[in-house]
Amino acid sequence: TQTYKLAVVAGDGIGPEVIAEGLKCLAAATEGTDIAFETTEFDLGAQRWHATGDTLTDEDLAAIKGHDVILLGAIGDPSVPSGVLERGVLLPLRFALDQYVNLRPSRLYPGEVSPLRDVDEVDFVVVREGTEGPYVGNGGALRVDTPHEIATEVSVNTRHGVERVVRYAFEVASKRDRKQLTLVHKHNVLVHAGHLWRRTVEAVAPEFPDVTWDYLHIDAATIVMTTNPQRFDVIVTDNLFGDILTDQAAAISGGIGLAASGNVNPDRTAPSMFEPVHGSAPDIAGQQKADPSATVLSVGLLLDFLGYPELAARVESAVAADAAAKGDAQRSTSEVGDALAARIRG
Amino acid sequence: TQTYKLAVVAGDGIGPEVIAEGLKCLAAATEGTDIAFETTEFDLGAQRWHATGDTLTDEDLAAIKGHDVILLGAIGDPSVPSGVLERGVLLPLRFALDQYVNLRPSRLYPGEVSPLRDVDEVDFVVVREGTEGPYVGNGGALRVDTPHEIATEVSVNTRHGVERVVRYAFEVASKRDRKQLTLVHKHNVLVHAGHLWRRTVEAVAPEFPDVTWDYLHIDAATIVMTTNPQRFDVIVTDNLFGDILTDQAAAISGGIGLAASGNVNPDRTAPSMFEPVHGSAPDIAGQQKADPSATVLSVGLLLDFLGYPELAARVESAVAADAAAKGDAQRSTSEVGDALAARIRG
Numbered sequence: 001t002q003t004y005k006l007a008v009v010a011g012d013g014i015g016p017e018v019i020a021e022g023l024k025c026l027a028a029a030t031e032g033t034d035i036a037f038e039t040t041e042f043d044l045g046a047q048r049w050h051a052t053g054d055t056l057t058d059e060d061l062a063a064i065k066g067h068d069v070i071l072l073g074a075i076g077d078p079s080v081p082s083g084v085l086e087r088g089v090l091l092p093l094r095f096a097l098d099q100y101v102n103l104r105p106s107r108l109y110p111g112e113v114s115p116l117r118d119v120d121e122v123d124f125v126v127v128r129e130g131t132e133g134p135y136v137g138n139g140g141a142l143r144v145d146t147p148h149e150i151a152t153e154v155s156v157n158t159r160h161g162v163e164r165v166v167r168y169a170f171e172v173a174s175k176r177d178r179k180q181l182t183l184v185h186k187h188n189v190l191v192h193a194g195h196l197w198r199r200t201v202e203a204v205a206p207e208f209p210d211v212t213w214d215y216l217h218i219d220a221a222t223i224v225m226t227t228n229p230q231r232f233d234v235i236v237t238d239n240l241f242g243d244i245l246t247d248q249a250a251a252i253s254g255g256i257g258l259a260a261s262g263n264v265n266p267d268r269t270a271p272s273m274f275e276p277v278h279g280s281a282p283d284i285a286g287q288q289k290a291d292p293s294a295t296v297l298s299v300g301l302l303l304d305f306l307g308y309p310e311l312a313a314r315v316e317s318a319v320a321a322d323a324a325a326k327g328d329a330q331r332s333t334s335e336v337g338d339a340l341a342a343r344i345r346g
Numbered sequence: 347t348q349t350y351k352l353a354v355v356a357g358d359g360i361g362p363e364v365i366a367e368g369l370k371c372l373a374a375a376t377e378g379t380d381i382a383f384e385t386t387e388f389d390l391g392a393q394r395w396h397a398t399g400d401t402l403t404d405e406d407l408a409a410i411k412g413h414d415v416i417l418l419g420a421i422g423d424p425s426v427p428s429g430v431l432e433r434g435v436l437l438p439l440r441f442a443l444d445q446y447v448n449l450r451p452s453r454l455y456p457g458e459v460s461p462l463r464d465v466d467e468v469d470f471v472v473v474r475e476g477t478e479g480p481y482v483g484n485g486g487a488l489r490v491d492t493p494h495e496i497a498t499e500v501s502v503n504t505r506h507g508v509e510r511v512v513r514y515a516f517e518v519a520s521k522r523d524r525k526q527l528t529l530v531h532k533h534n535v536l537v538h539a540g541h542l543w544r545r546t547v548e549a550v551a552p553e554f555p556d557v558t559w560d561y562l563h564i565d566a567a568t569i570v571m572t573t574n575p576q577r578f579d580v581i582v583t584d585n586l587f588g589d590i591l592t593d594q595a596a597a598i599s600g601g602i603g604l605a606a607s608g609n610v611n612p613d614r615t616a617p618s619m620f621e622p623v624h625g626s627a628p629d630i631a632g633q634q635k636a637d638p639s640a641t642v643l644s645v646g647l648l649l650d651f652l653g654y655p656e657l658a659a660r661v662e663s664a665v666a667a668d669a670a671a672k673g674d675a676q677r678s679t680s681e682v683g684d685a686l687a688a689r690i691r692g
C-alpha cells in the first residue's frame with residue numbers, strides 16, 4: 001500500500017462542506033487500489049483567529065511540511081479584517097511551501113452554457129506565478145489616515161522565479177495538442193517586470209521548439225477572453241494578472257463553481273496544495289447550497305500531481321458527466337458529492 | 347465667438363485616419379454656433395522618434411499647455427521598443443497635465459449585440475485614476491539579463507491623489523439615475539494601497555448621502571462584468587485595474603471600436619485630453635478600415651467637458667443612431683465619419 005499524508009484545511013464558510021465532498025470523492029477514486037491517504041486536519045482561518053489571534057504559526061507550518069499534499073477549502077470571513085487571513089494563512093502557505101505554479105485549467109463541460117453567446121468550447125490552462133509579483137507583501141504606508149498618507153505596493157520579480165514558472169508553462173504546452181503558449185503581462189507600462197518576463201520567455205522558448213508562443217497585454221487579454229477564448233491554449237502570467245484572468249476564465253466557462261486549482265511546488269521540496277478557486281461564500285455557508293464540483297476537480301489535480309493520471313481523468317470525467325446530466329434540479333452539497341462519488345466508482 | 351485652442355495629436359497607425367473624422371464631426375457639431383476651434387497639430391509618436399529620437403520634449407509640453415483641450419488618436423508602433431512611446435509620450439502627457447480622472451463610459455447602443463448571451467443593456471462609467479498606482483514609473487531592475495536579475499514595479503498611492511478621484515466619482519454617480527458607486531481594488535492582498543482606497547471612499551461618502559456604494563475585488567469584478575454588468579453604475583478604481591476593466595467593459599459592450607475616453611484634469615490647471623481607448627492598430631493602418639466612432643464619441647466627451655452638454659448629446663446620439671442603422675455593410679473610415687457628421691448636423 002502506498003500511503004500519502006494529506007493535510008486538510010477545511011477553512012471558513014462553505015470550506016468544510018465542500019471539503020467533505022472532496023474527501024468523499026478522493027475515497028471513491030482510490031477505492032480498491034493500493035493507494036491510501038492518512039489525513040490530518042488543520043484548524044486555520046477565521047474561527048481560530050477569533051479564538052487565539054493566530055493565523056499560521058511556525059508549528060502549523062512545520063506540521064504541514066511533514067505532509068505530502070494539502071487539500072484546502074476556503075479561507076476568509078467578513079468578521080475578520082480584510083487581508084488578515086489572506087496575508088496570514090493562504091499566501092504564507094503558498095509562499096513558504098514555494099508553490100510557484102498556480103495551475104488553473106478552464107474547460108466548458110458539455111451541458112454547461114457559457115455566458116458568451118458564440119462560445120461553445122473553452123479549453124485552456126492558466127499557469128499563474130505563485131510566489132512573486134505584487135503578492136510579495138512588500139510595501140507600506142506613511143502618515144496613515146492623514147491628508148498626507150502615502151501607500152506603496154511593490155511587485156518583486158526575479159529571473160529565478162519567472163524562469164521556473166515559464167519553463168513549467170512551456171512543459172504544459174508541449175504536452176497539449178495545440179502547443180500554444182501566450183504570455184500575458186503589461187510590458188508597455190510595467191517595463192522592468194514586463195521585459196524580464198518577455199526576455200525570459202524568449203530565452204526558454206528554444207528548449208521547446210514544438211511550442212509556439214505569443215504575447216498579449218493584460219488589458220487586451222480580457223478582450224480576447226470575451227471575444228475569442230478559443231484562441232487560448234496555455235497562458236503564463238504573473239501572480240496578480242493570473243488572479244484576475246482566472247476569475248474571468250471561470251466566469252466564461254462553467255462559472256466559479258467549477259474552477260479548480262493547484263498550488264504546485266514542482267520540485268517537491270514541500271507539499272503542493274489543491275483548492276477550489278472560489279472563496280468561502282459566507283452568505284450560503286452551512287446551508288448545503290455550495291457546489292463541491294470545484295473541490296472535487298481539485299482532488300483530480302491532486303491525484304494527477306501524485307502520479308495517477310488515470311484516476312485524475314476518472315474524477316474529471318465524473319464532474320463532466322454530472323454537469324451534462326444535472327439539469328436544473330436543486331441538489332444539496334452532499335447530494336452532488338454522492339452523485340460524483342458514484343460516477344467515480346463507475 | 348468663443349474660440350478654443352485645440353492641440354491635435356494624431357499619432358501612429360490608424361490615429362491620423364480616425365482623427366480626421368473626429369475633427370470632421372467636431373466641425374459639424376459646432377457649425378452655426380459661435381464656438382470655434384483653433385487647432386495646432388503636434389507630431390508625436392513613432393515617426394518623430396525614428397527621425398529624431400525625441401518622445402515628448404519640454405518644448406512640446408510647454409506648447410501643449412498653451413491649449414484648452416487635446417484630441418489624441420493613438421500612440422504606438424511595433425517598430426519602436428515596447429514602453430518607449432507609452433512611457434515617453436502618452437503617460438507623460440497624462441501625468442504632466444495632471445489628468446487624474448480617466449473617464450471611460452460604457453454603453454451598449456441599440457443595434458449593437460453584446461457578446462454576452464443574456465445582456466441587452468450596459469450603461470456604466472468607469473472613473474479610472476490617471477496619475478498614480480503602478481503607472482508612476484517607479485521601479486527598476488538589477489543584474490539585467492543575468493540569472494540574478496530582479497525587477498520591481500512600485501505602485502504609489504496618495505491620500506491626495508485617491509481622494510480627488512474618489513470625490514469626482516461620487517459626483518458623477520450623484521448626477522446619474524441609479525447613484526450607485528462601486529470601488530474596485532484588491533484590498534485583501536494589496537493591503538496598504540487597498541485600505542487607503544477603502545478608507546478614502548468611506549471618508550468621502552458622507553458628502554454624498556444620496557449615493558450608495560459597495561466594494562468588489564478586481565478578480566470578482568471581472569466575473570460580475572461577465573455575468574451581470576447591469577449591476578454597475580459608476581466604478582472607481584486605480585490606474586491599472588481601470589486599464590484592465592475598461593478593456594473588458596469595451597468588449598462586453600459595443601467593442602473597442604466604440605470605447606471613448608477623457609483624460610480629465612477637473613481643476614483645469616492644464617488641458618484635458620480626449621482619446622479613443624483603442625490603440626494604433628498598425629495592421630489596418632492607412633487602409634480606411636478603422637472605425638472612427640470611438641474618436642467621435644471622445645469628441646463628444648470633449649464638448650461636454652467644455653460646457654456644451656447639448657452638443658455632446660448630439661454627437662453621442664449620432665453614433666447611437668449610426669450603430670442602430672449601420673447593418674453589415676463595409677464602410678470606409680471616412681464614410682463612417684461622413685455619416686456621423688451628417689447625423690450630427692441633423
Ligand SMILES: CC(C)[C@H](C(=O)O)[C@@H](O)C(=O)O
Pocket residue numbers: 076086090243277534535565
Ligand atoms: C483570497 C485571495 C488572496 C486569492 C488570491 O488573490 O490569490 C484568491 O483570489 C485566489 O485567486 O486564490
Ligand SMILES: CC(C)[C@H](C(=O)O)[C@@H](O)C(=O)O
Pocket residue numbers: 188189219432436589623
Ligand atoms: C497604451 C497604454 C499605455 C494605455 C494604458 O495602459 O493606459 C492604454 O492601454 C489605455 O488604456 O489607454
